[in-house]
Every structure is written in structure tokens, then in C-alpha cells.
Amino acid sequence: MKLIIPLLLFVAYTAYKTYLYASKLYRNLLDARRSGIPYIVAPVWPINRLWLALEPLLMPYLRKMPFIRDKPWLMVSSGDWIWQERYGAFEKLGDTFMIVTPRYNAIYTAEAEVINQITTRRNDFPKPIQVYGTLDLYGKNVVTSEGSEWRRHRKITSPPFTEKNNHLVWNESLYQASNMVTQWVGKDGKAGKTWDNISTDAMRLSLHVISRAGFNVRCLWPGVDDDDEQALKEGAMSTAIIPEGHEMSYVESMSTMLHRIIVVLICPDWLMKYFPSDFLKKARLAYFEWGRYMKEIYQSKFDALKKSAGTNADEKLDLMGAMISSSGLLDDDATKAPTGSGLSESEILGNSFVFMLAGHETAANTITHALYFLAMNPGTQQRLQKEIDDIFGGRPISEWNYDRDLNPLFGGLAGAIMNETLRVIPPVVIIPKSNFKSGDQKLTVGGKEVIVPDNTYIGLCAAGVQRNPKYWPHGPARSAEDGGPMHPKSNLDNDLEEFKPERWLLDPNAKPLEETSDDEKARKEAEAMGVNTAPDTANTLFRPPKGAYVPFSEGYRACLGRRFAQVEILATLAVIFSQYSVELGVEDWADDEEVEKMGEKERKDVWLKARTEAERKVRDCMGTIITLQLRKGKIPMRFAKRGEEKFMFA
Numbered sequence: 001m002k003l004i005i006p007l008l009l010f011v012a013y014t015a016y017k018t019y020l021y022a023s024k025l026y027r028n029l030l031d032a033r034r035s036g037i038p039y040i041v042a043p044v045w046p047i048n049r050l051w052l053a054l055e056p057l058l059m060p061y062l063r064k065m066p067f068i069r070d071k072p073w074l075m076v077s078s079g080d081w082i083w084q085e086r087y088g089a090f091e092k093l094g095d096t097f098m099i100v101t102p103r104y105n106a107i108y109t110a111e112a113e114v115i116n117q118i119t120t121r122r123n124d125f126p127k128p129i130q131v132y133g134t135l136d137l138y139g140k141n142v143v144t145s146e147g148s149e150w151r152r153h154r155k156i157t158s159p160p161f162t163e164k165n166n167h168l169v170w171n172e173s174l175y176q177a178s179n180m181v182t183q184w185v186g187k188d189g190k191a192g193k194t195w196d197n198i199s200t201d202a203m204r205l206s207l208h209v210i211s212r213a214g215f216n217v218r219c220l221w222p223g224v225d226d227d228d229e230q231a232l233k234e235g236a237m238s239t240a241i242i243p244e245g246h247e248m249s250y251v252e253s254m255s256t257m258l259h260r261i262i263v264v265l266i267c268p269d270w271l272m273k274y275f276p277s278d279f280l281k282k283a284r285l286a287y288f289e290w291g292r293y294m295k296e297i298y299q300s301k302f303d304a305l306k307k308s309a310g311t312n313a314d315e316k317l318d319l320m321g322a323m324i325s326s327s328g329l330l331d332d333d334a335t336k337a338p339t340g341s342g343l344s345e346s347e348i349l350g351n352s353f354v355f356m357l358a359g360h361e362t363a364a365n366t367i368t369h370a371l372y373f374l375a376m377n378p379g380t381q382q383r384l385q386k387e388i389d390d391i392f393g394g395r396p397i398s399e400w401n402y403d404r405d406l407n408p409l410f411g412g413l414a415g416a417i418m419n420e421t422l423r424v425i426p427p428v429v430i431i432p433k434s435n436f437k438s439g440d441q442k443l444t445v446g447g448k449e450v451i452v453p454d455n456t457y458i459g460l461c462a463a464g465v466q467r468n469p470k471y472w473p474h475g476p477a478r479s480a481e482d483g484g485p486m487h488p489k490s491n492l493d494n495d496l497e498e499f500k501p502e503r504w505l506l507d508p509n510a511k512p513l514e515e516t517s518d519d520e521k522a523r524k525e526a527e528a529m530g531v532n533t534a535p536d537t538a539n540t541l542f543r544p545p546k547g548a549y550v551p552f553s554e555g556y557r558a559c560l561g562r563r564f565a566q567v568e569i570l571a572t573l574a575v576i577f578s579q580y581s582v583e584l585g586v587e588d589w590a591d592d593e594e595v596e597k598m599g600e601k602e603r604k605d606v607w608l609k610a611r612t613e614a615e616r617k618v619r620d621c622m623g624t625i626i627t628l629q630l631r632k633g634k635i636p637m638r639f640a641k642r643g644e645e646k647f648m649f650a
């Protein structure tokens with residue numbers, strides 16, 4: 001008898017939940033039917049937190065179960081489906097399709113024309129900012145806002161990304177990349193050691209660059225220049241030094257906080273404070289410490305600018321200084337609250353934080369991925385080195401010059417390598433949009449007018465559209481003798497899964513493309529809102545149709561740091577390849593002594609084994625936690641002085 005009441009309550013609750021589930025699914029199904037967009041039905045919302053947690057455990061079993069394993073919904077229900085399936089999912093379900101679920105309906109698209117419409121209709125297709133809510137850690141910012149609030153942030157956060165700031169990015173990237181190379185090859189430059197953590201070093205480089213260009217704080221490289229007394233006197237930060245009033249060094253607080261960011265975002269403060277875990281405690285300390293450093297930097301910039309009545313040009317060169325100077329806070333009657341069009345102190349700190357977050361992993365991963373690809377493609381690497389020799393003519397790095405040297409890099413093979421790396425592995429594989437709160441929207445899909453029903457989530461699939469053969473020059477897939485297709489299901493009849501920077505190179509005799517603008521009024525309106533409307537790629541390279549190449553997104557909410565990142569990536573590649581080559585580590589198959597004794601054929605065989613393994617890892621072991629990168633295993637790499645390579649096959 002005692003059990004009957006709880007049992008009845010349980011049954012009633014389950015029945016109620018089942019009713020909610022079924023009725024929502026049914027309503028969403030009706031919406032999908034009237035939309036005119038091809039759809040499939042899925043029993044779960046793929047971004048549901050519980051599902052995301054359980055999916056890695058359940059998926060291997062579901063994929064073996066008869067009646068389930070072949071269902072299309074299963075293919076698109078894993079957290080990383082777009083990366084696992086690539087363009088294969090769209091070949092099966094269409095370039096634009098909808099998933100009907102018991103929570104939202106979701107449209108996924110790999111169709112350039114659709115992406116272009118959505119990114120240019122900001123009010124109709126806003127960013128679902130609830131996805132980013134937790135990024136307000138240090139203050140409201142441009143990433144987590146929408147509507148008029150976003151416009152206010154964008155107007156102040158966009159102007160700091162000036163050409164002057166890009167000069168700073170260039171110079172700091174050259175400096176930091178030289179230190180990174182010294183760490184790899186030793187101070188004597190002999191090289192020869194194999195590294196399996198180059199991504200950690202690229203992250204450090206990227207953090208150091210953003211620290212300098214963002215806040216004018218130079219960071220020193222452990223074991224390379226962190227004993228440079230002059231730099232330390234001038235205020236540079238070293239991991240070894242913890243300034244008075246702090247419990248952690250500046251660099252360590254920045255990198256620990258960013259690398260444990262998921263924990264910091266998800267865990268409530270009390271849990272991090274009291275749970276007996278050093279990992280959580282350190283994450284919490286890093287979070288507070290970085291906040292303290294940022295406040296100190298803010299205050300010193302603010303005081304310097306106030307003293308000079310905003311005229312101190314040096315203080316305005318970095319991103320934070322430029323934001324302070326146009327925030328309105330320097331006005332005599334300003335308070336700490338945002339005035340009409342300005343930003344408050346906490347908003348400046350919030351934006352400084354998202355610059356770091358948005359800019360460090362994305363750029364670092366692109367550098368790492370480019371190095372993987374170049375190690376797998378020694379012929380392309382040799383052509384890049386030749387191009388670098390032509391551009392810099394043997395000048396020492398201290399004489400490299402942004403105004404003279406960047407454009408030839410951007411418009412040549414180096415630019416093509418960067419673009420192709422971002423085409424094959426876009427750090428942000430799905431760019432989220434929605435029509436939450438903006439009502440039903442008309443859209444042209446596949447040349448036909450359809451309706452996007454109110455409250456639909458939309459995923460712009462960079463990793464899909466950037467492999468869609470409709471938009472990209474392509475050739476046949478790699479032959480079986482050379483290793484066969486890169487992916488078992490996607491683009492089996494062409495080479496779009498392969499890294500081929502040459503697809504970007506136009507006939508050298510062709511006239512450069514004209515800079516075009518579809519709609520002058522729309523361009524002006526966008527620019528007034530701080531949107532960089534310049535194309536993503538140089539006019540000497542292939543120009544994909546609008547919406548087909550979106551590693552930095554497009555339209556109103558496109559990446560603010562695009563040029564920043566491009567400058568950093570190109571400068572870093574130029575430094576590395578001006579003197580060194582990068583090769584795959586082959587230690588799993590042969591040690592140095594054995595390789596030394598090998599003839600050409602044997603070396604090629606061992607290298608091919610390393611290449612197959614590296615390709616497998618890029619294909620199967622990458623995953624997204626904020627951005628896409630290698631999550632399982634390592635790709636060992638070694639650096640060799642140019643001319644002393646072991647595996648430099650054409």
C-alpha cells in the first residue's frame with residue numbers, strides 16, 4: 001500500500017513528460033511539413049546536455065543495433081557529426097535539411113546561397129546568444145550580445161583592429177615565432193629532436209601575440225628569452241615571476257584559465273572553491289588572478305590616457321587602449337556605466353577576455369594544422385620555401401616589413417596554404433544562427449522559396465560548404481596506389497577532402513580579380529557597424545562564391561580578428577620555413593640510426609607509414625570543444641635545418 005502512491009506519482013509524471021515530448025515533437029513536425037524544407041525526424045535534440053554527456057557511451061552500441069544503425073537521424077545526432085560525416089551527410093540528405101526533434105527544429109546547411117542570405121539578414125536570423133551566455137565571465141561583450149546592445153559593442157570593439165594594430169601583430173608574431181623555433185631547434189639551431197606537442201607551443205605563441213597586441217604586455221618564452229633582463233625591466237612578463245600582490249604569474253593565469261575554460265564556465269564558484277580537487281582550485285585561482293591582472297592593466301592605461309587627455313598614441317595602439325579611448329569613459333563627466341553609445345569598464349574587460357578566447361585557440365590550431373599538412377606534403381613545403389626566399393631575399397627577420405612583405409605572402413602560396421588549411425579544418429565547424437524571436441522567415445533554398453518556421457535553430461556548416469563540389473575547383477580523388485580517398489564516405493569521387501593549396505592558385509598570367517561589392521548601400525551600412533567588408537582572400541587567389549568559404553563566418557557577425565589572425569599565421573609560417581623544414585616523426589617505425597642507414601625507397605616506405613597514421617588521426621581523432629582540434633593521440637613532428645631533411649620527397 002505504501003508503495004502505491006509513489007508509484008502512481010511516478011506513472012503520472014512519466015505520462016505527463018511523455019505527453020509533453022510527443023506533443024512538442026508533433027508540433028515541430030507540422031512546422032517542418034509546412035516549411036517546404038526536406039526533413040528527418042530525430043528522437044533527441046542533439047545539443048541536449050544530457051544527450052551530449054551520454055552520447056559517447058551510447059553511440060557505439062546504437063551504431064550496431066539493427067533497425068537503428070542505418071537511420072539518418074543517428075548520423076546527425078552525435079555532437080561532432082559534421083566533422084565525422086563531412087560533406088557525406090549532405091550528399092545523403094541534401095545541401096540544406098531540417099532535423100525535427102522534441103525540442104527545436106534545426107536546419108543545417110552546406111549551401112552557399114543559403115549561408116549568404118542568413119549572414120546578411122542580421123535581424124531575421126540572430127545569433128542564438130543563449131549558447132554563449134556563460135562567456136560573460138568578466139563582463140558583457142560583443143560575442144554574447146544581440147540587437148542594439150551588440151551594435152553598441154561592435155561599434156567600439158571593431159575600430160581597434162586597425163592596420164596600426166596589425167603592424168604590432170606582425171612584429172610580435174615574428175618575435176614570438178623566432179622564440180618558438182629556438183625552443184624546437186635549440187639555441188645552437190641544430191634541431192633533430194622529435195616533438196609531439198607542437199600544438200601546445202602554437203597555443204603559447206598565440207597567447208603571447210594576443211597579449212602584446214591586445215594589452216601591450218610582452219610575454220617571454222620559458223627557457224628561451226625569460227632571462228632577458230632588459231625585457232623584464234621594460235615590463236615583460238615571464239612564467240617564472242609572480243609580481244607582488246599576485247599568487248600566480250600573468251602568463252600562467254592566462255593559459256590555465258583559458259585551457260580550463262569549460263570547467264570555469266560550467267562549475268559554480270562554491271564547487272571550485274570547496275571541492276577537494278587541485279585541478280578545480282587552480283582553475284578558480286587562474287580565473288581570479290587573470291581578472292586582477294586585467295584590472296591593473298586597465299587602470300594603468302586609463303590613467304595614462306586620462307593624463308594625456310586621450311592623445312597618448314602609444315596607449316591606443318593595442319586593443320584595450322583603443323577601446324578605452326573610444327568608450328566615453330575618459331570624458332570628465334563619465335561614470336562607470338555605459339553612456340548611450342559607449343562601453344563600461346566591465347564591458348571593456350569582458351571584450352578583452354573574449355578577444356583572448358576567440359583569438360588564441362583558433363589561430364594556434366590553424367598554425368598547427370598547417371604544419372601537419374606541410375609535413376604530409378613535402379613538395380608543397382619546398383615550393384613554399386622557394387616563395388619565402390623570393391619574398392624576403394635572404395634579409396634577416398629584423399628587416400622584414402609588414403607593408404612590403406605581407407601582401408606577397410597573403411596573395412601567394414603561403415596565403416593559399418592558410419586558406420586551404422582553414423577550408424579543410426575550419427576551427428569553428430558549425431556557425432550557429434536562429435530565428436528565435438524573429439518569427440517565420442522566408443528563405444530561398446535550392447532556388448525555391450521556403451519558410452523557416454519561428455524558433456528554428458540554424459547551423460551554417462563551414463566544414464560542409466567548404467567541401468561542396470558545387471563551389472570549389474576539384475580534381476579526381478587520390479588513387480588507390482597513393483593511399484586512396486581521405487574519407488570513407490565523403491566526396492569519394494573528387495579531391496575536396498584533400499589538402500591541395502594549389503586549388504587556390506590562379507593562372508599567374510590572369511588579371512587579378514576586381515574587388516566587387518554587390519550592394520553599395522548594404523556595404524556602407526555594414527561598415528558603419530564595424531563590419532570588415534573586404535574579402536577573406538587575396539585578389540590574386542581563387543575567390544569562392546559568397547557563403548562558400550566561411551572559416552571566419554560572413555556578414556554582420558563575421559570575425560573581428562580575421563586580419564589579425566591572418567597576419568599572425570602568415571608571419572609565423574614565414575619565420576619557420578625561412579630556415580627550417582618540418583617533417584613527420586617516424587620513431588614508431590625506425591629510430592634515427594636506422595633511418596640514417598636506409599636507402600631512398602626504405603625511407604619513403606617508413607615515411608608513408610607515418611603519413612598514413614597522421615592522416616588517420618586528422619580524420620578520426622579530431623573533435624570540438626569550443627574549437628576543432630586533435631583530441632586523441634599526437635602527431636609527432638621534427639624540425640630540420642633546410643638542406644638537412646630526411647624525408648623531403650618532391
Ligand code: HEM
Pocket residue numbers: 127142143154210354355356358359360362363366426427428431432550551552553556557558559560561562564565
Ligand atoms: C584563424 C583564426 C580565427 C578563426 C577561424 C575565427 C573564426 C570566427 C568565427 C567563425 C566567428 C563567428 C562565430 C559565431 O558567429 O558564432 C568569429 C567571431 C569572432 N571572432 Fe574570430 N576567429 C579567428 C581569430 C580571431 C581573433 C585573432 C580574434 C581577436 C583577436 C577574434 C575575435 C572574434 C570576435 C570578437 C568575434 C565575435 C564577433 C561578433 O559576434 O560580432 N577571432 N570568429
